[in-house]
Amino acid sequence: xxxxxxxxxxxxxxxxxxxxxxxxxxxxxxxxxxxxxxxxxxxxxxxxxxxxxxxxxxxxxxxxxxxxxxxxxxxxxxxxxxxxxxxxxxxxxxxxxxxxxxxxxxxxxxxxxxxxxxxxxxxxxxxxxxxxxxxxxxxxxxxxxxxxxxxxxxxxxxxxxxxxxxxxxxxxxxxxxxxxxxxxxxxxxxxxxxxxxxxxxxxxxxxxxxxxxxxxxxxxxxxxxxxxxxxxxxxxxxxxxxxxxxxxxxxxxxxxxxxxxxxxxxxxxxxxxxxxxxxxxxxxxxxxxxxxxxxxxxxxxxxxxxxxxxxxxxxxxxxxxxxxxxxxxxxxxxxxxxxxxxxxxxxxxxxxxxxxxxxxxxxxxxxxxxxxxxxxxxxxxxxxxxx
Ligand SMILES: *Cc1c(COP(=O)(O)O)cnc(C)c1O
Numbered sequence: 001x002x003x004x005x006x007x008x009x010x011x012x013x014x015x016x017x018x019x020x021x022x023x024x025x026x027x028x029x030x031x032x033x034x035x036x037x038x039x040x041x042x043x044x045x046x047x048x049x050x051x052x053x054x055x056x057x058x059x060x061x062x063x064x065x066x067x068x069x070x071x072x073x074x075x076x077x078x079x080x081x082x083x084x085x086x087x088x089x090x091x092x093x094x095x096x097x098x099x100x101x102x103x104x105x106x107x108x109x110x111x112x113x114x115x116x117x118x119x120x121x122x123x124x125x126x127x128x129x130x131x132x133x134x135x136x137x138x139x140x141x142x143x144x145x146x147x148x149x150x151x152x153x154x155x156x157x158x159x160x161x162x163x164x165x166x167x168x169x170x171x172x173x174x175x176x177x178x179x180x181x182x183x184x185x186x187x188x189x190x191x192x193x194x195x196x197x198x199x200x201x202x203x204x205x206x207x208x209x210x211x212x213x214x215x216x217x218x219x220x221x222x223x224x225x226x227x228x229x230x231x232x233x234x235x236x237x238x239x240x241x242x243x244x245x246x247x248x249x250x251x252x253x254x255x256x257x258x259x260x261x262x263x264x265x266x267x268x269x270x271x272x273x274x275x276x277x278x279x280x281x282x283x284x285x286x287x288x289x290x291x292x293x294x295x296x297x298x299x300x301x302x303x304x305x306x307x308x309x310x311x312x313x314x315x316x317x318x319x320x321x322x323x324x325x326x327x328x329x330x331x332x333x334x335x336x337x338x339x340x341x342x343x344x345x346x347x348x349x350x351x352x353x354x355x356x357x358x359x360x361x362x363x364x365x366x367x368x369x370x371x372x373x374x375x376x377x378x379x380x381x382x383x384x385x386x387x
Pocket of ligand 1: 108109110111113136138180184209211212238239240247248
């Protein structure tokens, strides 16, 4: 019993009364787009392992080999003794993969956004920040840490962004646009080419989070920023989703990376990613550029699912990727449908406020290259039967 427990229990009770208390449930990834939960094998539409690499033998083998060769831990932070040849070689590989001058590995995507954004804003205090309303919580964490005000534009509404840029922050020392290339809860795309044009026209820097695009979209799975090489100032992405492992990267100019090595707290004051994690990333980078067939299959599955949802009268928003929301609306209905689907053998998590705006609760359906068309049809039949 801790002295804090009474406060914590009261806070939990408030969360519970709002119907938003969450709990952890054990789940294990299985082959072929399945997971095990509660002793049952379920068809999994909730993991972000889009290319099925998390269980790929090349990744698991190299993670094990590198751990055996170099140890379980990295010993210290990168600036002390934690930088191995493998870190530098991987960072060079990532920079080449993203067509950028340089890259830096972070412990996680959350940590990268939370560390890089305040570091950038500290370089030019008073920077005016323009954010898409739906950016990930980790970017909000970074902005909150920086104590920065932001001008929010309506989701993917680049006319609104331009209007804000015309109006705000002209006197600021710098201007920074923060957005994502694929939005995590909607599966829709930002118009990266137009964003680059707008940023240039308004003399603003552009920061794009490619968490859900890396490995899946763009030439060779390089993400959508690869379509506009050299025109995005800060490119961030993760190894934890399509790349099947863990960790994240930031890529951009050499000056950006040199500065972050000095100024990003979540880089400087944390232990370097360990050999097993690096081994898995290295193996994923061997495979991903050659996975065009898997990427094409994912795109086909997405189209099949969207067509099916439309037939069932379910809105899928602006999704055009491997993330497909089935919009339900009321929170309790989305939760109840998700629970009935789980009983029927399908894991399709309900996403509700505060993760998404009120009234837009949904099933967030995440597709994997290891799914078959029959899997999609089975999910659609289950949604039809259990709505
Ligand atoms: C998942 C995600 C992150 C965080 O990445 P992790 O490596 O899981 O910490 C950051 N940004 C977006 C858009 C994400 O979806």
